[in-house]
Amino acid sequence: AQSVTQLGSHVSVSEGALVLLRCNYSSSVPPYLFWYVQYPNQGLQLLLKYTSAATLVKGINGFEAEFKKSETSFHLTKPSAHMSDAAEYFCAVSEKAGKSTFGDGTTLTVKP
């Protein structure tokens, strides 16, 4: 069975600081992994995805994530936070097409 744990329901950083959002997963097969972002009153938008091609994945808006099989992690990073990055971020795991499990999300606050 697949599952996702996002460590830290709230993360606060200063503008220009490093963003690190943590995600650990459990999967019985090589997984597909995703990060989605959700702005207030909107649906989820795909940030990036890991599909076994490369362990370091680059996404939109300057975000990237690294797949570490030994740690069963897929942490999301951005070198320099911008005010517009404030949102809720969801990590998701998929073992087969059509079946995704989402974490409970991390709310990112960016302070000026």
Add this chain to the structure above:
Amino acid sequence: EAGVVQSPRYKIIEKKQPVAFWCNPISGHNTLYWYLQNLGQGPELLIRYENEEAVDDSQLPKDRFSAERLKGVDSTLKIQPAELGDSAVYLCASSLGGQGNHEQYFGPGTRLTVT
């Protein structure tokens, strides 16, 4: 290209009343999902369609919830009768389906308030 369309965006009803939500997926996407999202939580799958067939409805409370996707395109999710605990955001998503096509595209959701 148009994204996933949902209506209405907001709905307020009294308990025991019926309510319906509509979703039109991205053109060409065979897989359609309905999710429930409570405040501070991630989406939880209610039902998944492959074309017009419901292939995963194990989490759908079938005593009060129903869904249909008659022509394999748009879909309707219904609750009858609604309960206070049904207040949440109902998200629709779609994907191409098939091997390797795992990413989902979400609509803006319908925020339901049951009073």
